[in-house]
Amino acid sequence: MTVFNHFGRYLLMIKGMFTKPENWRMYWKELMKQCSDIGIGSLGIVVVVALFIGAVSTLQTAYQLVSNLIPKSTIAQIVRDTVILEFAPTITCIVLAGVVGSKIASELGNMRVSEQIDALEIMGINTKAYLIMPKILASFLMIPILVIIAGVLGIWGGRMAGILSGILSPEEFEEGLLSGFQPFNVTFALAKAYTFAFIISSIPAYFGYFVQGGALEIGKASTTAVVTSCIMILFADYILAALLL
Template identity: 55%
Template structure:
C-alpha cells in the first residue's frame, strides 16, 4: 500500500534532478521562489517565534519552583529548546501549511488546466522545471528563516522573562551564554534542510499527481500539509536519534 506512492515519489525525484534544459532559466525561477518561499514567510515566522520564546520562558519559570535551581537555568532551557526543537520544528510545521499548500495547489492547478501537459509537449522536463527551483529555494531560505526564528525566539523569551519579573536580564543572558554548544546549531540546521526538502518535495508530489478538477486541487493541497507535517515530525525524531 505504501510502496506504490513511495515508488512514484522516488521516480518523481529522479525526474526532478535530471539535467536542466537551460540553467539561466532555472536560476531565474530559483530567485523567484526564494522570494516567494523565504522573503514571503519572514513575517509569519518572526511573529510566531517571538511568542514561542515568550511562552517557553513563562512556562519554564512556572515549573522551576525550587530555590536550589538558579534562575539563569531559564535562559539555558529557552536557548536549547529553541535551537534544538522549537524553532526548526514549529517553523517547519507553519511553513508546511503556508508553503506546502501553496506549492501543491499551484502545481495541482497547472496539472488540471493542462499546463503541465503543455510543458511536456514542448519537450521540457516538467518535474525539473516546476519542482527543482522550489526545492533549491526552500533548502537555501528555510535554514535562514530558522536562524531568524532562533534569534527572535530567544529575544521573546528575554522580553517575557524581564517584563514578568520571572528572571532578571542578567540571569537570562548568563543562562543563554553559559554552556552553549555550537553543535546544537548544526543539528538545528540539519533539521531545517531536511524539513525544507520534505515540505517542497512532498507537496510538489501531491500537486503533480492531482487529477480531476478544482475539488481535487483542494484535496491535494490538504493532503500535502497533512503528509508534510507527519513526515516532518518523523524526520525530527530520526535526525535527533542519529545526531544527538
C-alpha cells in the same frame, strides 16, 4: 493507490528532476521567484510564531521552576536549548508545511488541471526539473535561514518576556544564555532544517504534480500534502534525534 505505489512514483519524480536544464536563465529566474515566495512570503508568520514561542517558553519554564535553590539563570539556559533544538526547527517547519506546502501543491495542481504542465512537456521542457527542482533548491536555501531567524527571535522573545514580567534581570538571562552552550546544538538544528526543507518542498510537489480532476481534487491534494508533510517532519525529527543525539 497503495503507499508503495505513491513511494515509487515519488522516487521516479525525484529521479526525473536530474537532467541538464534547457535554458539556464529560465531556471535561474524560476529559482529566484521561488526563493522570494518561500523566504520573504513566509517571513511574517515565522517572526510572529518565533517571538511568542520564546516568550511562552520563558513564562512556562519560570512557572515550573519554583524552587529557590535553582538559579534564575537556569530559565534562560532551558529556553535557549529548547528553542534551538526543537522549537525553532520543528515548530517553524510545521508552520511552513502549511504555508509553503499548500501553496506548492495547489500551484502545481492548478497547472496540471489546466493542462499547463502538458503544454510545457509538448514544448520539450522537462517539467519535473523546471517546476519542482527550483522549489526544492529554494527551500534548501531559504528554510534554514528562516529557522536561524526563528531561533534568534525565539531567544530574544524569551528574554523580553522574562524582563518585562520581572521573572529575571537582563544580566541573569545573559548569564544563563552563555552558560554550558554546546555549538553542536546549532549543527543539529540546521541538520533538521535541511531535512525538513526537503520534506516541505518535495512531498507537496508530488501531490500537486500528479493530481487528477478539478478544483475539489486540488483542495484534497493540498490537504493531503500538508498532513503527510507534518507527519513526515515529526517522524524525521525522531529519527534525527535518535541518530545524532
